[in-house]
Amino acid sequence: MEPKKDYGLFHVAQKILLKKDGKILFLKMSNGKWDFPGGRIDNDEYTSPLTSALAREIREELGQGIVYNLGPLAMQFRRYVANRDMYVFITVFEAAYVSGTETLSFEHVGSEWIDPDTFSFVPDEFCNAEEYEAVMNYFGRK
Numbered sequence: 001m002e003p004k005k006d007y008g009l010f011h012v013a014q015k016i017l018l019k020k021d022g023k024i025l026f027l028k029m030s031n032g033k034w035d036f037p038g039g040r041i042d043n044d045e046y047t048s049p050l051t052s053a054l055a056r057e058i059r060e061e062l063g064q065g066i067v068y069n070l071g072p073l074a075m076q077f078r079r080y081v082a083n084r085d086m087y088v089f090i091t092v093f094e095a096a097y098v099s100g101t102e103t104l105s106f107e108h109v110g111s112e113w114i115d116p117d118t119f120s121f122v123p124d125e126f127c128n129a130e131e132y133e134a135v136m137n138y139f140g141r142k
Contacts, residue, residue, distance in 0.1 A: 008087065009087070010078070010087045010088060010089040011040050011041075011086055011087070011088045011089070012040065012041050012088070012089050012091075013038060013039050013040045013041070013057075013088050013089070013090045013091070014038050014039075014041065014050065014053065014054040014057065014090075014091050014092075014093070015035075015036035015037060015038030015039070015057075015090060015091070015092045015093070016036060016037055016038055016054070016058060016068065016070070016092065016093050016094070016095035017036060017074045017075075017092050017093065017094050017095060017138070018036075018037060018066075018068060018095045018096075018097055019094065019095065019096055019097060020096075020097035020113060021113075022115060022117075023113040023114055023115050023116075024113070024114050024116055025037065025097075025102065025111060025112075025113055025114075026111065026112050026113075026114050027061070027104070027108040027110070027111050028108055028109050028110035028111065028112070029107075029108060029109065030108075030109050032125065033125060033126060033127050034125050034126055034135075035108065036092055037057070037058055037061045037062050037102075038054060038057045038058060038061065038092075039057040039060070039061065039107075040057075040088065041053045042056075051070060054070070054093070060105055060107075061104070061105050061107060061108065062100075062102040062103065062104070062105075063100070063101070063102060063103030063104075063105075064103075065099075065100035065101055065103070066097075066099075066100040066101075066102055067097075067098040067099045067100050068095040068096060068097055068098055069095065069096045069098060070093055070094075070095050071093060071094030071095055071096060072093065072094055073091065073092075073093055073094075074092045074093055074094045074138055075092045075134040075135065075137070075138045076089070076090065076091050076092070076134065077090055077092075077128075077130045077131045077133075077134040078090065078128075078130060078131075079127045079128060079131060080127075080128070090131075092134075116139040116141075117139075121135065121136065121141070
């Protein structure tokens, strides 16, 4: 029997797939890759409701004015963040846009409401193949 290996250590992030009029809000990172609104759970949120940590991240990344209704789990994937030498396990939930205008934080350089049925997604515009495949599977395009 092979000896037990060490467990993988991951940071945990939550994001939303924000839907409005048949389109999804995609954010653009400074490295040119697509991203969804949301982020990592902070070290003072160990016992806070997960939805509170997610709401804080959405406020940080999209501004105070965005209102949404959180839906079910959409997808999960892993991402390596080279400049911080860490792995992140990302859970993405569906969310229905209710109101407000997004005000991007310094963490992203742009945003675009994309129709997933007609947009030409490019694998290299995602952080890795697993993330691209998760998005394509969700949209039924694989």
